[in-house]
Amino acid sequence: MKLNRRLFMGATAAAAASMAAPMVLAAGHGKPRVVVVGGGAGGATAARYIAKDSKGEIDVTLIEPTRMYYTCFFSNLYLGGFRDLASIGHSYGTLAAEYGINVVHDWAIGVDRDTKTVALAGGSSLPYDRLILSPGIDFVDGAVPGWDLSAQNKMPHAYKAGSQSELLKAQIMAMPQGGTFAMVAPPNPYRCPPGPYERVSMVAHLLKHVNPTAKILVADPKEAFSKQGLFEEGWNTHYSGMIERIGPDFGGGNVEVRPDTMELVIDGEVNKVDVCNVIPAMKAGRIVDAAAINDGNWAPVIAHTMQSKMDENIHVLGDSSAQGDMPKSGFSANSQAKVCANAVRGALTGSKVFPAKFSNTCWSLIDTDDGVKVGANYEATDKKIAKTDGSVSQTGEDAALRKTTYEESVGWYAGISADMFG
Numbered sequence: 001m002k003l004n005r006r007l008f009m010g011a012t013a014a015a016a017a018s019m020a021a022p023m024v025l026a027a028g029h030g031k032p033r034v035v036v037v038g039g040g041a042g043g044a045t046a047a048r049y050i051a052k053d054s055k056g057e058i059d060v061t062l063i064e065p066t067r068m069y070y071t072c073f074f075s076n077l078y079l080g081g082f083r084d085l086a087s088i089g090h091s092y093g094t095l096a097a098e099y100g101i102n103v104v105h106d107w108a109i110g111v112d113r114d115t116k117t118v119a120l121a122g123g124s125s126l127p128y129d130r131l132i133l134s135p136g137i138d139f140v141d142g143a144v145p146g147w148d149l150s151a152q153n154k155m156p157h158a159y160k161a162g163s164q165s166e167l168l169k170a171q172i173m174a175m176p177q178g179g180t181f182a183m184v185a186p187p188n189p190y191r192c193p194p195g196p197y198e199r200v201s202m203v204a205h206l207l208k209h210v211n212p213t214a215k216i217l218v219a220d221p222k223e224a225f226s227k228q229g230l231f232e233e234g235w236n237t238h239y240s241g242m243i244e245r246i247g248p249d250f251g252g253g254n255v256e257v258r259p260d261t262m263e264l265v266i267d268g269e270v271n272k273v274d275v276c277n278v279i280p281a282m283k284a285g286r287i288v289d290a291a292a293i294n295d296g297n298w299a300p301v302i303a304h305t306m307q308s309k310m311d312e313n314i315h316v317l318g319d320s321s322a323q324g325d326m327p328k329s330g331f332s333a334n335s336q337a338k339v340c341a342n343a344v345r346g347a348l349t350g351s352k353v354f355p356a357k358f359s360n361t362c363w364s365l366i367d368t369d370d371g372v373k374v375g376a377n378y379e380a381t382d383k384k385i386a387k388t389d390g391s392v393s394q395t396g397e398d399a400a401l402r403k404t405t406y407e408e409s410v411g412w413y414a415g416i417s418a419d420m421f422g
């Protein structure tokens with residue numbers, strides 16, 4: 001029977017129950033085949049866990065256009081001068097050589113859900129028994145008037161790391177003394193809730209050393225943001241007088257940019273700026289639309305397995321998924337990938353499936369050794385991934401605790417990189 005959308009959405013609890021007594025779905029064509037689209041925090045982790053734990057019982061193909069994945073996590077630390085670019089770049093060689101994953105450097109451009117095949121930009125197509133989509137984010141067209149991808153060289157987003165991060169850093173270094181760095185912050189929901197504000201901190205840290213009379217201007221459509229009290233305390237302590245944030249009450253949500261003249265218009269007032277970091281509103285990576293498993297900007301999933309609510313043969317991980325309470329972060333994507341890998345293996349080989357549990361911590365660096373964090377644990381319910389408990393750094397903490405928090409983040413970075421790429 002082919003599941004239609006309504007039937008499958010109503011089958012959430014049944015799907016979860018079926019994970020307890022898994023069915024071997026792939027029969028008649030040799031080993032079951034898993035295709036993973038996107039070799040980032042979600043996709044690389046899922047591919048590695050399925051390959052590692054199935055010990056050759058499942059064929060795993062990973063489709064990823066880039067040869068080198070630059071993590072967005074710690075890309076702000078690169079801007080601040082705490083990391084070099086090479087230290088946040090990772091290749092796929094170990095996944096191919098040691099885990100037997102078929103790494104295909106190409107774009108997935110279409111999904112035929114009837115024939116269960118993925119079409120690649122290079123012209124070929126790949127069959128799957130289970131498809132895992134973890135394509136990260138794309139930007140909502142027209143979200144910031146005056147900005148589109150053709151303007152990203154003049155006004156970088158640097159919200160996909162790599163060349164955009166390098167460009168933004170070069171522009172900051174080339175600012176005239178006393179110049180202005182501007183940021184257009186994104187509306188909710190977006191990847192890495194503290195990311196723009198950690199970036200403000202890291203840019204301030206850099207400017208304090210190379211351009212101490214420079215100013216930072218942030219236009220923000222949100223009333224409030226992640227770890228706001230902690231960031232504002234840190235900005236007062238370390239970067240007093242340098243940062244001005246204009247929230248929605250003062251027109252921070254009513255912006256237009258003019259890349260040719262380097263102008264940022266906030267609520268009708270024209271600001272001439274030297275660097276303009278535009279972070280537009282976000283949506284799921286475009287392949288989610290192509291698969292037609294989106295509901296609006298994101299792809300709804302069943303919390304127990306990360307299966308699409310619209311197609312039981314497709315799982316969606318990380319930023320692209322609409323899953324409930326978890327923030328869109330690398331930690332979350334990695335955590336979801338392990339739940340998904342376990343469910344996929346169970347469904348395809350009959351291996352034991354454990355109840356889904358998730359966790360996340362987002363660390364941010366405000367200045368040298370001044371690290372803060374917010375974290376939580378989550379469980380799968382029939383409605384969503386639901387938060388069970390959480391914790392956050394406090395204002396006024398002593399320097400030793402802040403240093404320990406930063407050091408934790410360095411350990412986490414090494415751990416998640418190894419968990420993704422082997």
Ligand SMILES: Cc1cc2nc3c(=O)[nH]c(=O)nc-3n(C[C@H](O)[C@H](O)[C@H](O)COP(=O)(O)OP(=O)(O)OC[C@H]3O[C@@H](n4cnc5c(N)ncnc54)[C@H](O)[C@@H]3O)c2cc1C
Nearest residue numbers: 038040041042072073108135136192318319328329330331
């Ligand atoms: C500045 C910044 C700082 C951040 N800091 C942190 C942090 O400290 N901690 C944290 O946990 N998270 C952080 N994040 C968030 C984190 O980077 C993302 O949430 C995480 O990478 C999401 O994982 P993902 O697998 O969904 O997407 P990604 O990791 O972005 O991976 C998506 C991959 O899919 C590929 N792809 C896209 N479309 C296709 C296609 N059609 N075919 C084939 N491949 C495709 C892309 O090339 C990409 O490699 C930060 C983000 C930013 C921008």
